Amino acid sequence: MQPDIEIYDTTLRDGTQGHGITFSVADKLRIAERLDAFGVHFVEGGWPGSNPRDIEFFAQAKHRTFTRARLAAFGSTRRKEIRADADDQVKLLIDAATPVVTIFGKTSLLHVREVLQTTADENLAMIADTVRFLKSHGRVVVYDAEHCFDGFAEDRAYALATLRAAESAGADLVVLCDTNGGSLPSDIAAITRLAHSELRSRVGIHTHDDIGLGVANALAAIEAGATHVQGTINGYGERTGNCNLTAVIPNVHFKLKKSCVPPDSLRSLTELSQFVDETANLRPNPRLPWVGAAAFSHKGGTHVNAVQKVVSSYEHIDPASVGNTRHVLVSDLAGRSNIVMKAQELGIDLSAETPQLRSMLQQIKELEHRGYEFEAADGSLTLLLRRGMAAIPRPFTVDAYHVSMRSDGKTSVCEATVKVSVGGGTAHTVADGDGPVNALDAALRAALVTFYPQLQDVRLTDYKVRIVDSRSGTAAITRVLIESTDGVSEWGTIGVHENIVEASLEALVDSLEYALANPNRSAVR
Numbered sequence: 001m002q003p004d005i006e007i008y009d010t011t012l013r014d015g016t017q018g019h020g021i022t023f024s025v026a027d028k029l030r031i032a033e034r035l036d037a038f039g040v041h042f043v044e045g046g047w048p049g050s051n052p053r054d055i056e057f058f059a060q061a062k063h064r065t066f067t068r069a070r071l072a073a074f075g076s077t078r079r080k081e082i083r084a085d086a087d088d089q090v091k092l093l094i095d096a097a098t099p100v101v102t103i104f105g106k107t108s109l110l111h112v113r114e115v116l117q118t119t120a121d122e123n124l125a126m127i128a129d130t131v132r133f134l135k136s137h138g139r140v141v142v143y144d145a146e147h148c149f150d151g152f153a154e155d156r157a158y159a160l161a162t163l164r165a166a167e168s169a170g171a172d173l174v175v176l177c178d179t180n181g182g183s184l185p186s187d188i189a190a191i192t193r194l195a196h197s198e199l200r201s202r203v204g205i206h207t208h209d210d211i212g213l214g215v216a217n218a219l220a221a222i223e224a225g226a227t228h229v230q231g232t233i234n235g236y237g238e239r240t241g242n243c244n245l246t247a248v249i250p251n252v253h254f255k256l257k258k259s260c261v262p263p264d265s266l267r268s269l270t271e272l273s274q275f276v277d278e279t280a281n282l283r284p285n286p287r288l289p290w291v292g293a294a295a296f297s298h299k300g301g302t303h304v305n306a307v308q309k310v311v312s313s314y315e316h317i318d319p320a321s322v323g324n325t326r327h328v329l330v331s332d333l334a335g336r337s338n339i340v341m342k343a344q345e346l347g348i349d350l351s352a353e354t355p356q357l358r359s360m361l362q363q364i365k366e367l368e369h370r371g372y373e374f375e376a377a378d379g380s381l382t383l384l385l386r387r388g389m390a391a392i393p394r395p396f397t398v399d400a401y402h403v404s405m406r407s408d409g410k411t412s413v414c415e416a417t418v419k420v421s422v423g424g425g426t427a428h429t430v431a432d433g434d435g436p437v438n439a440l441d442a443a444l445r446a447a448l449v450t451f452y453p454q455l456q457d458v459r460l461t462d463y464k465v466r467i468v469d470s471r472s473g474t475a476a477i478t479r480v481l482i483e484s485t486d487g488v489s490e491w492g493t494i495g496v497h498e499n500i501v502e503a504s505l506e507a508l509v510d511s512l513e514y515a516l517a518n519p520n521r522s523a524v525r
Protein backbone atom coordinates (compact mmCIF):
# COMPACT_ATOMS: atom_id res chain seq x y z
CA MET A 1 0.00 0.00 0.00
CA GLN A 2 1.29 3.44 -0.90
CA PRO A 3 2.13 5.39 2.28
CA ASP A 4 1.22 9.07 2.63
CA ILE A 5 4.89 10.00 2.67
CA GLU A 6 7.75 8.04 1.06
CA ILE A 7 11.10 7.98 2.86
CA TYR A 8 14.18 8.19 0.64
CA ASP A 9 17.44 7.55 2.48
CA THR A 10 20.69 9.02 1.16
CA THR A 11 22.95 8.18 4.13
CA LEU A 12 25.14 6.11 1.81
CA ARG A 13 25.58 8.91 -0.74
CA ASP A 14 24.91 12.46 0.58
CA GLY A 15 25.61 11.25 4.15
CA THR A 16 29.13 10.19 3.23
CA GLN A 17 29.92 13.81 2.27
CA GLY A 18 29.79 14.47 6.02
CA HIS A 19 32.79 15.36 8.13
CA GLY A 20 34.52 12.19 9.36
CA ILE A 21 32.17 9.72 7.65
CA THR A 22 33.53 6.89 5.57
CA PHE A 23 31.92 3.56 4.87
CA SER A 24 33.50 0.46 3.35
CA VAL A 25 31.51 -1.52 0.79
CA ALA A 26 30.68 -4.04 3.54
CA ASP A 27 29.47 -1.22 5.83
CA LYS A 28 27.26 0.13 3.06
CA LEU A 29 25.71 -3.26 2.41
CA ARG A 30 25.00 -3.75 6.12
CA ILE A 31 23.38 -0.33 6.40
CA ALA A 32 21.34 -0.85 3.22
CA GLU A 33 20.01 -4.13 4.58
CA ARG A 34 19.20 -2.55 7.91
CA LEU A 35 17.34 0.33 6.23
CA ASP A 36 15.41 -2.20 4.15
CA ALA A 37 14.42 -4.14 7.27
CA PHE A 38 13.38 -0.89 8.95
CA GLY A 39 11.10 -0.11 6.03
CA VAL A 40 12.36 3.00 4.25
CA HIS A 41 11.10 3.09 0.67
CA PHE A 42 14.30 3.99 -1.17
CA VAL A 43 17.96 3.45 -0.37
CA GLU A 44 20.33 5.54 -2.43
CA GLY A 45 23.52 3.49 -2.52
CA GLY A 46 25.97 5.90 -4.11
CA TRP A 47 27.17 7.64 -7.23
CA PRO A 48 28.79 5.09 -9.53
CA GLY A 49 30.24 7.91 -11.66
CA SER A 50 32.14 9.39 -8.72
CA ASN A 51 34.18 6.52 -7.30
CA PRO A 52 35.04 2.83 -7.74
CA ARG A 53 33.79 1.95 -4.26
CA ASP A 54 30.25 2.85 -5.28
CA ILE A 55 30.52 0.79 -8.48
CA GLU A 56 31.65 -2.14 -6.31
CA PHE A 57 28.74 -1.55 -3.93
CA PHE A 58 26.20 -1.84 -6.76
CA ALA A 59 27.96 -4.89 -8.18
CA GLN A 60 27.58 -6.65 -4.82
CA ALA A 61 24.10 -5.28 -4.08
CA LYS A 62 22.82 -7.03 -7.25
CA HIS A 63 23.10 -10.33 -5.40
CA ARG A 64 21.15 -9.18 -2.35
CA THR A 65 17.41 -9.20 -1.93
CA PHE A 66 15.72 -6.09 -0.68
CA THR A 67 12.13 -6.65 0.36
CA ARG A 68 10.84 -3.24 1.34
CA ALA A 69 13.25 -0.70 -0.08
CA ARG A 70 14.11 -0.07 -3.70
CA LEU A 71 17.76 0.61 -4.40
CA ALA A 72 18.67 3.82 -6.23
CA ALA A 73 21.84 4.82 -8.08
CA PHE A 74 22.61 8.53 -8.16
CA GLY A 75 24.15 10.60 -10.91
CA SER A 76 23.89 13.71 -12.97
CA THR A 77 22.22 14.72 -16.22
CA ARG A 78 24.34 14.16 -19.34
CA ARG A 79 27.18 16.54 -20.07
CA LYS A 80 26.46 19.40 -22.44
CA GLU A 81 26.54 18.81 -26.19
CA ILE A 82 26.74 15.02 -26.20
CA ARG A 83 24.10 12.31 -26.44
CA ALA A 84 22.89 10.74 -23.17
CA ASP A 85 23.81 7.26 -24.45
CA ALA A 86 27.35 8.47 -25.17
CA ASP A 87 27.94 9.84 -21.68
CA ASP A 88 30.00 7.41 -19.56
CA GLN A 89 28.66 8.74 -16.29
CA VAL A 90 25.08 8.12 -17.47
CA LYS A 91 25.95 4.65 -18.81
CA LEU A 92 27.31 3.70 -15.37
CA LEU A 93 23.87 4.44 -13.94
CA ILE A 94 22.40 1.76 -16.18
CA ASP A 95 25.24 -0.64 -15.33
CA ALA A 96 24.41 -0.25 -11.64
CA ALA A 97 21.29 -2.31 -12.44
CA THR A 98 19.10 -0.68 -9.80
CA PRO A 99 15.32 -0.39 -10.18
CA VAL A 100 15.54 3.35 -9.45
CA VAL A 101 17.89 6.00 -10.83
CA THR A 102 18.06 9.49 -9.37
CA ILE A 103 19.65 12.26 -11.39
CA PHE A 104 20.21 15.86 -10.50
CA GLY A 105 20.02 18.77 -12.88
CA LYS A 106 20.27 22.54 -12.75
CA THR A 107 17.31 24.75 -11.81
CA SER A 108 19.21 28.01 -11.43
CA LEU A 109 20.07 30.05 -14.53
CA LEU A 110 23.09 31.43 -12.72
CA HIS A 111 24.46 27.90 -12.35
CA VAL A 112 23.57 27.05 -15.95
CA ARG A 113 25.48 30.03 -17.31
CA GLU A 114 28.35 30.32 -14.82
CA VAL A 115 28.98 26.73 -13.71
CA LEU A 116 27.88 24.62 -16.69
CA GLN A 117 28.75 27.46 -19.08
CA THR A 118 25.95 26.56 -21.40
CA THR A 119 22.61 27.97 -22.56
CA ALA A 120 19.21 27.87 -20.93
CA ASP A 121 17.88 25.65 -23.74
CA GLU A 122 20.77 23.19 -23.66
CA ASN A 123 20.22 22.71 -19.92
CA LEU A 124 16.55 21.84 -20.57
CA ALA A 125 17.65 19.37 -23.26
CA MET A 126 20.22 17.80 -20.91
CA ILE A 127 17.48 17.16 -18.34
CA ALA A 128 14.93 15.80 -20.81
CA ASP A 129 17.38 13.61 -22.79
CA THR A 130 18.78 11.98 -19.67
CA VAL A 131 15.38 11.25 -18.14
CA ARG A 132 14.14 9.85 -21.46
CA PHE A 133 17.22 7.65 -21.84
CA LEU A 134 16.83 6.20 -18.33
CA LYS A 135 13.09 5.64 -18.85
CA SER A 136 13.84 3.78 -22.10
CA HIS A 137 15.84 1.36 -19.93
CA GLY A 138 12.84 0.77 -17.70
CA ARG A 139 14.05 2.69 -14.68
CA VAL A 140 11.95 4.51 -12.12
CA VAL A 141 13.41 8.01 -12.47
CA VAL A 142 13.67 10.46 -9.60
CA TYR A 143 14.65 13.95 -10.74
CA ASP A 144 16.50 16.05 -8.12
CA ALA A 145 16.20 19.75 -8.95
CA GLU A 146 19.45 21.18 -7.58
CA HIS A 147 19.46 24.69 -6.07
CA CYS A 148 15.73 24.66 -6.70
CA PHE A 149 14.69 27.31 -4.19
CA ASP A 150 17.49 29.69 -5.17
CA GLY A 151 16.53 29.07 -8.82
CA PHE A 152 12.90 29.97 -8.14
CA ALA A 153 13.93 33.15 -6.32
CA GLU A 154 16.08 34.11 -9.34
CA ASP A 155 13.79 33.26 -12.23
CA ARG A 156 10.55 31.52 -11.46
CA ALA A 157 9.53 30.85 -15.08
CA TYR A 158 12.83 29.19 -15.95
CA ALA A 159 12.97 27.16 -12.74
CA LEU A 160 9.51 25.82 -13.51
CA ALA A 161 10.56 25.05 -17.08
CA THR A 162 13.36 22.78 -15.79
CA LEU A 163 10.89 20.83 -13.65
CA ARG A 164 8.53 20.53 -16.61
CA ALA A 165 11.37 19.29 -18.81
CA ALA A 166 11.93 16.42 -16.39
CA GLU A 167 8.24 15.70 -16.03
CA SER A 168 7.44 15.70 -19.74
CA ALA A 169 10.35 13.35 -20.41
CA GLY A 170 8.76 10.88 -18.00
CA ALA A 171 10.33 11.49 -14.56
CA ASP A 172 8.32 9.64 -11.92
CA LEU A 173 9.07 12.12 -9.21
CA VAL A 174 10.36 15.69 -9.12
CA VAL A 175 12.32 16.50 -5.97
CA LEU A 176 12.89 20.09 -4.94
CA CYS A 177 16.37 20.46 -3.40
CA ASP A 178 17.49 23.16 -0.99
CA THR A 179 21.08 22.37 -1.89
CA ASN A 180 22.67 25.23 0.08
CA GLY A 181 20.36 24.71 3.04
CA GLY A 182 19.70 28.40 3.53
CA SER A 183 15.95 28.63 2.85
CA LEU A 184 13.21 29.44 5.32
CA PRO A 185 10.15 27.22 5.88
CA SER A 186 7.80 29.90 4.51
CA ASP A 187 9.70 30.02 1.17
CA ILE A 188 9.96 26.23 1.01
CA ALA A 189 6.20 25.94 1.56
CA ALA A 190 5.29 28.56 -1.04
CA ILE A 191 7.49 27.07 -3.79
CA THR A 192 6.48 23.50 -2.99
CA ARG A 193 2.82 24.53 -3.18
CA LEU A 194 3.45 26.17 -6.55
CA ALA A 195 5.32 23.14 -7.97
CA HIS A 196 2.66 20.81 -6.62
CA SER A 197 -0.11 22.74 -8.37
CA GLU A 198 1.79 23.22 -11.66
CA LEU A 199 3.05 19.65 -12.09
CA ARG A 200 1.15 16.42 -12.63
CA SER A 201 3.92 14.27 -11.19
CA ARG A 202 4.50 13.80 -7.49
CA VAL A 203 6.75 16.28 -5.70
CA GLY A 204 9.51 15.44 -3.19
CA ILE A 205 11.75 17.47 -0.91
CA HIS A 206 15.52 17.33 -0.18
CA THR A 207 16.84 19.73 2.45
CA HIS A 208 20.05 20.54 4.31
CA ASP A 209 20.53 21.82 7.84
CA ASP A 210 22.80 24.82 7.28
CA ILE A 211 20.62 27.19 9.28
CA GLY A 212 19.21 24.55 11.60
CA LEU A 213 16.00 24.15 9.59
CA GLY A 214 16.57 20.92 7.63
CA VAL A 215 13.78 19.02 9.36
CA ALA A 216 11.46 22.03 9.69
CA ASN A 217 11.83 22.71 5.94
CA ALA A 218 11.03 19.11 5.04
CA LEU A 219 7.90 19.22 7.20
CA ALA A 220 6.87 22.57 5.68
CA ALA A 221 7.17 21.00 2.21
CA ILE A 222 5.11 17.98 3.26
CA GLU A 223 2.37 20.25 4.57
CA ALA A 224 2.48 22.07 1.22
CA GLY A 225 1.97 18.88 -0.81
CA ALA A 226 5.28 16.99 -1.03
CA THR A 227 4.81 13.23 -0.62
CA HIS A 228 8.44 12.11 -0.70
CA VAL A 229 11.23 13.21 1.63
CA GLN A 230 14.97 12.68 1.28
CA GLY A 231 17.42 12.70 4.16
CA THR A 232 20.02 10.77 6.12
CA ILE A 233 20.13 8.81 9.36
CA ASN A 234 21.30 11.05 12.23
CA GLY A 235 21.48 13.97 9.78
CA TYR A 236 24.88 12.98 8.37
CA GLY A 237 25.94 15.13 5.45
CA GLU A 238 28.10 17.90 4.12
CA ARG A 239 28.70 21.00 6.29
CA THR A 240 26.08 20.92 9.09
CA GLY A 241 24.39 17.91 7.54
CA ASN A 242 21.29 16.77 5.68
CA CYS A 243 17.71 16.68 6.84
CA ASN A 244 17.72 14.18 9.72
CA LEU A 245 15.46 11.20 9.00
CA THR A 246 15.55 10.05 12.63
CA ALA A 247 13.62 13.27 13.38
CA VAL A 248 11.56 13.47 10.16
CA ILE A 249 10.15 9.95 10.44
CA PRO A 250 8.65 10.29 13.95
CA ASN A 251 7.49 13.84 13.18
CA VAL A 252 5.61 12.62 10.10
CA HIS A 253 4.13 9.70 12.02
CA PHE A 254 3.33 11.21 15.42
CA LYS A 255 2.98 14.93 14.77
CA LEU A 256 1.64 15.20 11.20
CA LYS A 257 -0.20 11.90 11.65
CA LYS A 258 0.64 10.69 8.15
CA SER A 259 1.79 7.17 7.32
CA CYS A 260 5.41 6.61 6.25
CA VAL A 261 7.43 3.59 7.49
CA PRO A 262 5.59 0.56 8.95
CA PRO A 263 4.25 1.60 12.40
CA ASP A 264 6.04 -1.32 14.10
CA SER A 265 9.38 0.02 12.90
CA LEU A 266 9.11 3.22 14.92
CA ARG A 267 10.08 1.30 18.05
CA SER A 268 13.41 0.39 16.52
CA LEU A 269 14.28 3.93 15.44
CA THR A 270 16.73 4.54 18.31
CA GLU A 271 18.43 1.22 17.57
CA LEU A 272 18.75 2.13 13.87
CA SER A 273 20.31 5.47 14.80
CA GLN A 274 22.84 3.76 17.10
CA PHE A 275 23.60 1.06 14.55
CA VAL A 276 24.49 3.62 11.89
CA ASP A 277 26.66 5.60 14.35
CA GLU A 278 28.43 2.41 15.37
CA THR A 279 29.06 1.44 11.76
CA ALA A 280 30.42 4.94 11.08
CA ASN A 281 32.51 4.61 14.25
CA LEU A 282 31.03 7.81 15.65
CA ARG A 283 29.99 8.53 19.19
CA PRO A 284 26.21 8.98 19.27
CA ASN A 285 25.14 12.58 19.78
CA PRO A 286 23.20 12.60 23.08
CA ARG A 287 21.25 15.72 22.09
CA LEU A 288 19.67 14.27 18.92
CA PRO A 289 15.91 14.83 19.07
CA TRP A 290 13.85 11.66 19.58
CA VAL A 291 16.74 9.15 19.57
CA GLY A 292 19.55 10.80 21.60
CA ALA A 293 20.45 9.56 25.07
CA ALA A 294 19.45 12.93 26.53
CA ALA A 295 16.17 13.22 24.61
CA PHE A 296 14.19 11.96 27.59
CA SER A 297 16.54 12.83 30.46
CA HIS A 298 15.29 14.57 33.55
CA LYS A 299 17.50 16.42 35.95
CA GLY A 300 15.66 19.04 37.98
CA GLY A 301 14.15 17.59 41.18
CA THR A 302 10.68 19.04 40.57
CA HIS A 303 10.61 17.75 36.97
CA VAL A 304 11.56 14.29 38.12
CA ASN A 305 8.95 14.37 40.82
CA ALA A 306 6.32 15.43 38.27
CA VAL A 307 7.43 12.86 35.67
CA GLN A 308 7.11 10.16 38.29
CA LYS A 309 3.51 11.16 38.95
CA VAL A 310 2.39 11.93 35.41
CA VAL A 311 4.84 10.81 32.71
CA SER A 312 3.43 13.19 30.15
CA SER A 313 4.11 16.23 32.35
CA TYR A 314 7.59 16.91 30.97
CA GLU A 315 7.68 14.56 27.96
CA HIS A 316 6.04 15.26 24.61
CA ILE A 317 5.73 11.53 23.91
CA ASP A 318 6.45 8.14 25.48
CA PRO A 319 10.18 7.46 24.83
CA ALA A 320 9.41 3.77 24.16
CA SER A 321 7.40 4.74 21.08
CA VAL A 322 10.73 5.38 19.29
CA GLY A 323 12.67 2.77 21.24
CA ASN A 324 14.33 5.32 23.51
CA THR A 325 14.37 5.24 27.32
CA ARG A 326 13.76 7.72 30.08
CA HIS A 327 16.89 8.70 31.99
CA VAL A 328 17.06 10.38 35.29
CA LEU A 329 20.15 12.41 35.97
CA VAL A 330 21.41 12.40 39.48
CA SER A 331 22.92 15.71 40.42
CA ASP A 332 22.99 18.03 43.37
CA LEU A 333 19.53 19.13 42.27
CA ALA A 334 18.52 15.58 43.03
CA GLY A 335 15.59 14.83 45.16
CA ARG A 336 14.59 11.42 46.44
CA SER A 337 12.56 10.86 43.28
CA ASN A 338 15.68 11.11 41.09
CA ILE A 339 17.50 8.52 43.15
CA VAL A 340 14.57 6.13 43.17
CA MET A 341 14.00 6.42 39.40
CA LYS A 342 17.72 6.21 38.68
CA ALA A 343 18.04 3.11 40.86
CA GLN A 344 15.18 1.49 38.95
CA GLU A 345 16.84 2.37 35.65
CA LEU A 346 20.06 0.75 36.91
CA GLY A 347 18.19 -2.35 38.06
CA ILE A 348 18.61 -1.71 41.79
CA ASP A 349 15.68 -2.51 44.04
CA LEU A 350 15.08 0.77 45.83
CA SER A 351 11.85 2.59 46.69
CA ALA A 352 10.85 5.80 48.43
CA GLU A 353 10.38 3.69 51.58
CA THR A 354 13.91 2.22 51.61
CA PRO A 355 15.36 3.29 54.98
CA GLN A 356 18.87 3.89 53.58
CA LEU A 357 17.55 6.38 51.00
CA ARG A 358 18.08 9.41 53.19
CA SER A 359 21.72 8.64 53.92
CA MET A 360 22.42 7.82 50.26
CA LEU A 361 20.99 11.15 49.16
CA GLN A 362 23.08 12.87 51.79
CA GLN A 363 26.19 11.05 50.57
CA ILE A 364 25.57 11.92 46.91
CA LYS A 365 25.06 15.59 47.74
CA GLU A 366 28.22 15.57 49.82
CA LEU A 367 30.25 13.95 47.00
CA GLU A 368 28.86 16.35 44.41
CA HIS A 369 29.84 19.21 46.63
CA ARG A 370 33.39 17.84 46.52
CA GLY A 371 33.39 17.78 42.72
CA TYR A 372 31.89 14.40 41.79
CA GLU A 373 29.40 14.33 38.96
CA PHE A 374 27.47 11.13 38.38
CA GLU A 375 25.70 11.99 35.13
CA ALA A 376 28.36 10.33 33.02
CA ALA A 377 29.37 7.83 35.70
CA ASP A 378 26.55 5.31 35.96
CA GLY A 379 29.08 2.63 36.89
CA SER A 380 30.29 4.50 39.97
CA LEU A 381 26.74 5.45 40.91
CA THR A 382 25.58 1.82 40.70
CA LEU A 383 28.39 0.77 43.04
CA LEU A 384 27.59 3.60 45.42
CA LEU A 385 23.90 2.71 45.60
CA ARG A 386 24.63 -1.00 46.03
CA ARG A 387 27.10 -0.30 48.81
CA GLY A 388 24.53 1.97 50.42
CA MET A 389 21.94 -0.81 50.42
CA ALA A 390 24.12 -3.51 51.97
CA ALA A 391 27.69 -4.10 53.06
CA ILE A 392 29.23 -5.76 49.99
CA PRO A 393 32.76 -7.16 50.28
CA ARG A 394 35.15 -5.46 47.86
CA PRO A 395 36.46 -7.90 45.21
CA PHE A 396 39.98 -6.50 45.61
CA THR A 397 41.89 -3.74 47.36
CA VAL A 398 44.90 -1.77 46.17
CA ASP A 399 47.37 -1.96 49.07
CA ALA A 400 50.12 0.14 47.56
CA TYR A 401 51.28 1.62 44.28
CA HIS A 402 54.21 3.54 42.89
CA VAL A 403 54.54 5.47 39.64
CA SER A 404 57.78 6.77 38.19
CA MET A 405 58.96 8.24 34.92
CA ARG A 406 62.26 7.90 33.12
CA SER A 407 63.45 9.79 30.09
CA ASP A 408 66.54 9.67 27.92
CA GLY A 409 65.86 13.16 26.60
CA LYS A 410 64.05 11.88 23.51
CA THR A 411 61.45 9.46 24.72
CA SER A 412 59.92 9.00 28.12
CA VAL A 413 58.34 5.92 29.66
CA CYS A 414 56.24 5.63 32.78
CA GLU A 415 56.46 2.64 35.04
CA ALA A 416 53.90 1.63 37.63
CA THR A 417 54.01 -1.01 40.34
CA VAL A 418 50.84 -2.12 42.06
CA LYS A 419 50.20 -4.39 45.03
CA VAL A 420 46.65 -5.79 45.31
CA SER A 421 44.96 -8.24 47.67
CA VAL A 422 42.18 -10.54 46.58
CA GLY A 423 40.66 -12.65 49.34
CA GLY A 424 43.67 -14.19 51.05
CA GLY A 425 46.05 -13.76 48.09
CA THR A 426 48.16 -10.89 46.91
CA ALA A 427 49.75 -9.92 43.62
CA HIS A 428 52.55 -7.51 42.92
CA THR A 429 53.00 -6.39 39.32
CA VAL A 430 54.88 -3.86 37.31
CA ALA A 431 54.01 -2.39 33.88
CA ASP A 432 55.11 0.35 31.50
CA GLY A 433 52.82 2.84 29.85
CA ASP A 434 52.68 6.02 27.74
CA GLY A 435 51.79 8.03 30.81
CA PRO A 436 51.24 7.46 34.52
CA VAL A 437 47.59 6.53 34.15
CA ASN A 438 48.22 4.17 31.26
CA ALA A 439 51.01 2.44 33.24
CA LEU A 440 48.84 2.20 36.35
CA ASP A 441 45.96 0.73 34.35
CA ALA A 442 48.26 -1.89 32.79
CA ALA A 443 49.79 -2.86 36.14
CA LEU A 444 46.43 -3.08 37.92
CA ARG A 445 44.88 -5.18 35.18
CA ALA A 446 47.92 -7.50 35.03
CA ALA A 447 47.66 -8.02 38.80
CA LEU A 448 43.94 -8.78 38.70
CA VAL A 449 43.59 -11.04 35.63
CA THR A 450 45.30 -13.87 37.50
CA PHE A 451 42.33 -13.83 39.91
CA TYR A 452 39.64 -12.64 37.51
CA PRO A 453 40.34 -13.78 33.92
CA GLN A 454 37.09 -12.13 32.76
CA LEU A 455 38.82 -8.74 33.11
CA GLN A 456 40.85 -9.65 30.02
CA ASP A 457 38.04 -8.27 27.81
CA VAL A 458 37.65 -4.99 29.68
CA ARG A 459 39.28 -1.94 28.17
CA LEU A 460 39.18 1.83 28.44
CA THR A 461 37.46 3.64 25.58
CA ASP A 462 37.67 7.20 26.83
CA TYR A 463 39.50 9.14 29.49
CA LYS A 464 38.62 12.72 30.38
CA VAL A 465 40.28 15.00 32.85
CA ARG A 466 38.90 18.26 34.13
CA ILE A 467 40.27 20.64 36.71
CA VAL A 468 37.37 21.91 38.80
CA ASP A 469 37.30 24.56 41.46
CA SER A 470 36.51 22.86 44.66
CA ARG A 471 33.19 24.11 45.89
CA SER A 472 34.47 24.08 49.43
CA GLY A 473 36.74 26.95 48.43
CA THR A 474 40.14 25.32 48.94
CA ALA A 475 42.62 24.12 46.29
CA ALA A 476 41.55 23.15 42.76
CA ILE A 477 40.81 19.46 42.29
CA THR A 478 40.98 17.05 39.37
CA ARG A 479 37.98 15.11 38.12
CA VAL A 480 38.66 12.03 36.00
CA LEU A 481 35.95 10.32 33.98
CA ILE A 482 36.63 6.94 32.42
CA GLU A 483 34.52 5.07 29.88
CA SER A 484 35.05 1.32 29.76
CA THR A 485 33.70 -1.54 27.69
CA ASP A 486 33.82 -5.32 27.74
CA GLY A 487 32.93 -5.41 24.05
CA VAL A 488 29.23 -5.74 24.85
CA SER A 489 28.24 -2.90 27.14
CA GLU A 490 29.76 0.40 28.24
CA TRP A 491 29.93 2.09 31.62
CA GLY A 492 31.36 5.27 33.06
CA THR A 493 33.21 5.75 36.33
CA ILE A 494 34.59 8.75 38.17
CA GLY A 495 37.41 9.73 40.51
CA VAL A 496 38.07 13.06 42.22
CA HIS A 497 41.23 14.12 44.03
CA GLU A 498 43.78 16.95 44.23
CA ASN A 499 46.18 14.54 42.55
CA ILE A 500 45.42 13.36 39.00
CA VAL A 501 46.97 9.91 39.57
CA GLU A 502 44.86 9.31 42.68
CA ALA A 503 41.73 10.49 40.87
CA SER A 504 42.53 8.18 37.95
CA LEU A 505 43.17 5.20 40.21
CA GLU A 506 39.82 5.71 41.90
CA ALA A 507 38.01 5.73 38.54
CA LEU A 508 40.02 2.68 37.35
CA VAL A 509 39.20 0.71 40.49
CA ASP A 510 35.50 1.52 40.13
CA SER A 511 35.59 0.49 36.45
CA LEU A 512 37.06 -2.95 37.24
CA GLU A 513 34.85 -3.43 40.28
CA TYR A 514 31.80 -2.62 38.19
CA ALA A 515 32.90 -5.13 35.53
CA LEU A 516 33.20 -7.83 38.21
CA ALA A 517 29.84 -6.97 39.77
CA ASN A 518 27.97 -7.13 36.44
CA PRO A 519 29.00 -10.38 34.77
CA ASN A 520 25.65 -11.03 33.08
CA ARG A 521 25.49 -8.07 30.77
CA SER A 522 23.05 -8.51 27.96
CA ALA A 523 23.97 -7.88 24.35
CA VAL A 524 23.21 -4.40 23.09
CA ARG A 525 22.88 -5.42 19.44
Ligand SMILES: [Zn+2]
Pocket residue numbers: 014179206208242
Ligand atom coordinates in the same frame (compact mmCIF):
# COMPACT_ATOMS: atom_id res chain seq x y z
ZN1 LIG B 1 22.04 17.14 -0.74
